[in-house]
Amino acid sequence: MEFSIKSGSPEKQRSACVVVGVFEPRKLSFPAELIDKAAGGYLADVIRRGDMEGKAGTTLLLHSVPGTLSDRVLLVGLGKEKDFREKEFTAAVRTAVRTLNDTGAFDATLFLTELPVKKRDVTWRVRQAACTAIDATYRFDQFKSKKEEVRRPLRKLTLAVERRNELTQAETALNQGTAIAEGIALARTLGNLPPNVCHPTYLAEQARALADEFKLDCDILERADMEKLGMNALLAVARGAHQPPKLIVLHYRGGPAAGKPVVLVGKGVTFDTGGISLKPAAEMDEMKFDMCGAASVLGTLKAVARMALPINLTVIVPATENMPGGNATRPGDIVTSLSGQTIEILNTDAEGRLILCDALTYAERFEPTTVIDVATLTGACVVALGQVASGLFSSKDSLARDLLDAGEEALDRAWHMPLWDDYQELLKSPFADMGNIGGRYGGAITAACFLSRFTKQYDWAHLDIAGTAWKSGADKGATGRPVPLLVHWLMQQAGSGE
Ligand code: BES
Numbered sequence: 005m006e007f008s009i010k011s012g013s014p015e016k017q018r019s020a021c022v023v024v025g026v027f028e029p030r031k032l033s034f035p036a037e038l039i040d041k042a043a044g045g046y047l048a049d050v051i052r053r054g055d056m057e058g059k060a061g062t063t064l065l066l067h068s069v070p071g072t073l074s075d076r077v078l079l080v081g082l083g084k085e086k087d088f089r090e091k092e093f094t095a096a097v098r099t100a101v102r103t104l105n106d107t108g109a110f111d112a113t114l115f116l117t118e119l120p121v122k123k124r125d126v127t128w129r130v131r132q133a134a135c136t137a138i139d140a141t142y143r144f145d146q147f148k149s150k151k152e153e154v155r156r157p158l159r160k161l162t163l164a165v166e167r168r169n170e171l172t173q174a175e176t177a178l179n180q181g182t183a184i185a186e187g188i189a190l191a192r193t194l195g196n197l198p199p200n201v202c203h204p205t206y207l208a209e210q211a212r213a214l215a216d217e218f219k220l221d222c223d224i225l226e227r228a229d230m231e232k233l234g235m236n237a238l239l240a241v242a243r244g245a246h247q248p249p250k251l252i253v254l255h256y257r258g259g260p261a262a263g264k265p266v267v268l269v270g271k272g273v274t275f276d277t278g279g280i281s282l283k284p285a286a287e288m289d290e291m292k293f294d295m296c297g298a299a300s301v302l303g304t305l306k307a308v309a310r311m312a313l314p315i316n317l318t319v320i321v322p323a324t325e326n327m328p329g330g331n332a333t334r335p336g337d338i339v340t341s342l343s344g345q346t347i348e349i350l351n352t353d354a355e356g357r358l359i360l361c362d363a364l365t366y367a368e369r370f371e372p373t374t375v376i377d378v379a380t381l382t383g384a385c386v387v388a389l390g391q392v393a394s395g396l397f398s399s400k401d402s403l404a405r406d407l408l409d410a411g412e413e414a415l416d417r418a419w420h421m422p423l424w425d426d427y428q429e430l431l432k433s434p435f436a437d438m439g440n441i442g443g444r445y446g447g448a449i450t451a452a453c454f455l456s457r458f459t460k461q462y463d464w465a466h467l468d469i470a471g472t473a474w475k476s477g478a479d480k481g482a483t484g485r486p487v488p489l490l491v492h493w494l495m496q497q498a499g500s501g502e
């Protein structure tokens with residue numbers, strides 16, 4: 005879809021469709037009032053007849069409205085004006101775009117971007133509208149032999165702003181929104197791909213393709229490289245797999261040449277059977293999503309490169325399958341991690357922390373200011389926070405604060421969880437420096453505590469996205485979270501955020 009920004013009155017737009025909002029009950033938004041005036045009370049009449057109450061999620065398509073220059077006017081219900089906030093705003097944009105795809109209109113001008121949203125300016129509204137519009141049309145149908153066809157898809161969407169002096173910031177916001185949407189789409193697609201396609205080698209190829217597209221440095225470590233380095237925790241997970249593991253490293257250099265990078269580490273378990281500690285059969289297919297951390301850091305990198313943010317960003321993806329087999333790791337095996345610390349692997353299904361700990365140690369060599377790892381790490385995090393918020397852990401409160409704020413702004417929220425020493429005790433092992441599990445209680449926290457032992461050299465945060473990275477059920481699929489949160493945080497780091 006093509007986008008542009010414009011300022012001007014709705015009744016004077018020459019387009020296939022003009023989109024304006026109606027609040028509940030039966031109250032025209034300001035742009036709708038302008039059309040109504042030009043049309044001699046036409047909209048007010050329609051509303052009086054009860055065809056559009058303004059309920060959120062409803063729409064009404066009108067043709068040849070008098071006094072306007074457009075073929076159509078689409079009314080979109082916004083819900084009660086006093087409840088109209090960020091979520092209602094994006095929901096209205098989503099509804100508008102989906103509806104437009106069902107009409108004959110190839111282009112449309114969206115006046116929803118002029119609606120006031122508490123605490124949010126025009127930059128936020130345009131960025132969010134563009135991102136939502138693209139995300140609303142995302143499809144993953146490459147394995148359907150018969151594709152559901154959109155008869156006359158929306159090709160061009162113009163976002164309206166009230167004043168001419170808002171045009172410049174709106175253009176910037178539009179670029180940000182489309183870049184973020186591109187990052188989200190990449191993360192969703194990598195997540196949705198079946199595990200026989202999206203294996204570690206495939207992820208490495210995708211990373212190489214990103215590197216080619218954006219002129220990034222790309223380094224792929226093979227099993228032999230990892231052996232030489234001593235990444236025995238990562239290798240322990242890969243033992244049962246026939247697919248070879250990969251450690252993917254990408255460098256984006258948009259900041260000062262000597263500037264230290266931010267490092268993002270993403271869990272890339274392309275299928276998690278549990279290994280010898282085998283998972284039950286029900287819903288095991290969803291463990292193809294166990295590489296959504298990897299997908300999200302690659303998506304974030306793509307958005308950052310697309311925006312050409314003035315920062316240095318390194319992405320590390322430890323990628324492997326977690327499979328059972330005659331050569332697989334046994335519960336009770338002890339390995340020496342890259343850091344030198346020894347780990348008794350008590351449960352082979354707690355594999356995410358094993359591949360992450362070696363990647364986190366490897367990150368030290370890039371002398372990062374900050375490292376954030378992103379992982380579908382624990383079922384316990386889903387129990388704690390459901391599918392609403394990602395679990396956020398950090399060794400530095402101000403970093404946690406900034407990430408929480410970024411999540412609020414991006415509508416991709418996280419919740420701060422504790423990392424207190426009291427929990428560290430649960431990882432004690434009689435035979436090694438630590439075990440890889442911490443017992444029945446506080447599973448998301450003990451997993452984060454495990455990782456914290458490998459992150460002493462830099463400021464660190466951990467996002468457990470087990471509940472937020474994908475949706476289950478009838479329309480299951482990857483969400484692309486937490487790409488919005490991460491990109492907003494990086495925009496703040498680059499000084500171009502709000
Ligand atoms: N990938 C899973 C976490 C997961 C489970 C994400 C369910 C989303 C839904 C992870 O590797 C895992 O298996 N974790 C175990 C840890 C346990 C063995 C300590 C878990 O959460 O059960």
Ligand code: MN
Pocket residue numbers: 276278326352353354355356
């Ligand atoms: Mn597991």
Ligand code: ZN
Pocket residue numbers: 273276294353355356380381
């Ligand atoms: Zn896993």
